[in-house]
Amino acid sequence: MKYLLLSLILTVSTLTLMAQRSSKVDKQAILESRKGSNRALKTHDLPAFLSFFADDLSITSGNGSVVLGKDSLENYLTRVFEEDEDLYFVRTTQRVAINDTGDRAWEDGKWVGLRPQTAGWENIGGQYAAMWVKEEGIWKIKSELFVSLY
Numbered sequence: 441m442k443y444l445l446l447s448l449i450l451t452v453s454t455l456t457l458m459a460q461r462s463s464k465v466d467k468q469a470i471l472e473s474r475k476g477s478n479r480a481l482k483t484h485d486l487p488a489f490l491s492f493f494a495d496d497l498s499i500t501s502g503n504g505s506v507v508l509g510k511d512s513l514e515n516y517l518t519r520v521f522e523e524d525e526d527l528y529f530v531r532t533t534q535r536v537a538i539n540d541t542g543d544r545a546w547e548d549g550k551w552v553g554l555r556p557q558t559a560g561w562e563n564i565g566g567q568y569a570a571m572w573v574k575e576e577g578i579w580k581i582k583s584e585l586f587v588s589l590y
Contacts, residue, residue: 467536470545470572470579474533477581482528484521486514494573494580502551502566502588526557531568545572545579551586565590 473492480488490510499507507513520527534549552565566589573582 463538463542466538466542466545466574466579470536470547471533473579473581474531474547478530482530484517484525484528486517489517490514492581494575494582497581498583500585502564502586524555526555527553529553531570543574546570547572563590564588 477489477492480486480492490513493510493513495510497508497510497513499513501507507516529551531551532549533547535547537546539545547570549568550565551568552563554563566587568584568586570584571582572579574580
């Protein structure tokens with residue numbers, strides 16, 4: 441009985457440590473994906489940017505309009521960048537939380553729209569939240585909500 445109890449304690453401790461390590465790895469993967477998506481967005485590399493999203497994505501933009509699906513997001517951003525070649529967006533993560541099963545995550549932070557070449561233009565921005573899902577071992581953005589605050 442004593443050995444069974446000790447074995448149980450060791451098993452639970454090992455599983456807890458493995459879950460904590462997995463959570464750290466997942467958080468790091470999401471942070472790296474966010475950095476990659478920011479790089480792609482800054483250079484207007486839409487195929488690279490879209491690779492960070494689930495096919496059935498849902499995005500609510502800062503003005504409240506809704507974009508559903510990768511094709512719609514590509515069309516939306518193509519129009520935005522055609523109208524303003526200098527514009528790009530940066531999302532800065534403040535928090536990432538992974539669920540207990542390791543297949544869903546929450547990210548939130550600040551976002552800003554920048555036009556470095558446009559004199560006198562004031563930046564736009566605010567807060568955002570994102571839901572990430574793990575698809576075949578890769579973290580993808582399933583939904584995002586942007587709230588314009590300035």
